[in-house]
Amino acid sequence: MAFIDGKAIAAEIKARLAVQMAALPAGQGVGLATLLIGDDYGAAQYRGQIERLATSMGFGYTDVRLPPAATLAEIHAALDRLAADPAVHGILPLRPFPKGVGDEAVIDRLPPLKDIDGFHPDNLGRLLLDAPRLIPSTARACLVALDATHIDLQGKEVVVVGRSATVGKPVALLCLARHATVTLLHSRTLDLAFHTRRADVVIVAIGRPRFLTAEMIRDGAVVIDVGINWEESEGVDGQKQGRLVGDADTEAVAARAAWITPVPGGIGAITNACLLENTLTALALQGGDRESSVRARLGR
Numbered sequence: 411m412a413f414i415d416g417k418a419i420a421a422e423i424k425a426r427l428a429v430q431m432a433a434l435p436a437g438q439g440v441g442l443a444t445l446l447i448g449d450d451y452g453a454a455q456y457r458g459q460i461e462r463l464a465t466s467m468g469f470g471y472t473d474v475r476l477p478p479a480a481t482l483a484e485i486h487a488a489l490d491r492l493a494a495d496p497a498v499h500g501i502l503p504l505r506p507f508p509k510g511v512g513d514e515a516v517i518d519r520l521p522p523l524k525d526i527d528g529f530h531p532d533n534l535g536r537l538l539l540d541a542p543r544l545i546p547s548t549a550r551a552c553l554v555a556l557d558a559t560h561i562d563l564q565g566k567e568v569v570v571v572g573r574s575a576t577v578g579k580p581v582a583l584l585c586l587a588r589h590a591t592v593t594l595l596h597s598r599t600l601d602l603a604f605h606t607r608r609a610d611v612v613i614v615a616i617g618r619p620r621f622l623t624a625e626m627i628r629d630g631a632v633v634i635d636v637g638i639n640w641e642e643s644e645g646v647d648g649q650k651q652g653r654l655v656g657d658a659d660t661e662a663v664a665a666r667a668a669w670i671t672p673v674p675g676g677i678g679a680i681t682n683a684c685l686l687e688n689t690l691t692a693l694a695l696q697g698g699d700r701e702s703s704v705r706a707r708l709g710r
């Protein structure tokens with residue numbers, strides 16, 4: 411068993427990005443913006459992470475915040491300003507949005523070439539058509555983690571648990587593009603363990619702490635754990651304490667798996683680096699280089 415070291419992989423991606431940034435024409439900056447609507451704790455934490463990472467890498471950073479009661483017209487106006495800003499090459503609206511603000515109403519307004527999380531229908535549609543442009547960063551991070559194990563996905567049984575448009579479906583498509591045989595599971599799947607037990611690779615993205623147990627995988631499987639769950643417990647002093655756990659029961663699963671991503675320090679770290687990578691891709695796309703960089707990243 412070995413852990414896939416997400417922090418080390420993220421550091422490699424960042425080193426590569428630094429080289430690419432140094433090669434940009436003189437005076438050419440690259441910038442990203444986040445849009446935080448409301449006061450969701452997780453979204454606010456993620457915003458801080460992105461700001462620290464982007465600025466530490468020399469990216470321009472624009473912080474736009476709207477109150478929880480912002481109207482759709484105000485949200486669209488903020489997005490339109492970022493769309494028109496030549497210093498902003500990537501826009502990341504932070505989810506979850508406040509109640510009453512539909513994902514589509516926000517995402518549809520993004521200019522597809524600045525959609526660095528790859529959620530605009532144009533970008534998801536292109537992924538479906540096998541002609542990707544900006545790829546959802548978490549799904550891309552899963553493939554980067556798999557590549558670190560040197561597994562050849564061609565012909566392998568890949569089982570993805572979770573079918574969200576943000577993680578499960580795009581990662582399934584990316585594995586399919588690598589010629590894996592892909593099975594997508596969800597909350598209505600009957601006998602989930604029947605599928606996971608025969609998988610060469612299990613990717614779990616459901617948001618249920620420690621859901622995937624050792625009995626649910628076969629010896630030597632590769633496990634990619636996307637889940638980020640906050641688990642609270644009571645300390646010896648009776649005080650509440652918490653920690654991040656994944657969707658897999660990491661220690662027990664690790665004893666059977668060939669490889670597993672830890673939580674924290676796994677997919678999350680790689681995802682953030684992929685988001686910056688997407689911002690550089692967005693810059694290239696806005697300059698007219700529409701296909702080549704993405705195809706290169708898919709390894710095809």
Ligand SMILES: NC(=O)c1ccc[n+]([C@@H]2O[C@H](COP(=O)([O-])OP(=O)(O)OC[C@H]3O[C@@H](n4cnc5c(N)ncnc54)[C@H](OP(=O)(O)O)[C@@H]3O)[C@@H](O)[C@H]2O)c1
Nearest residue numbers: 548572573574577596597615616617636637638677678681
């Ligand atoms: N590391 C990162 O960078 C990153 C990025 C994004 C998300 N995440 C984490 O990944 C997890 C999933 O995120 P998400 O946005 O994809 O969540 P989501 O939109 O809530 O989707 C969850 C998916 O899991 C399925 N599911 C829920 N309970 C299940 C069960 N008991 N058995 C089988 N399937 C079940 C749901 O099935 P139905 O469709 O049938 O309801 C749904 O397809 C969360 O913990 C999230 O925090 C991490």
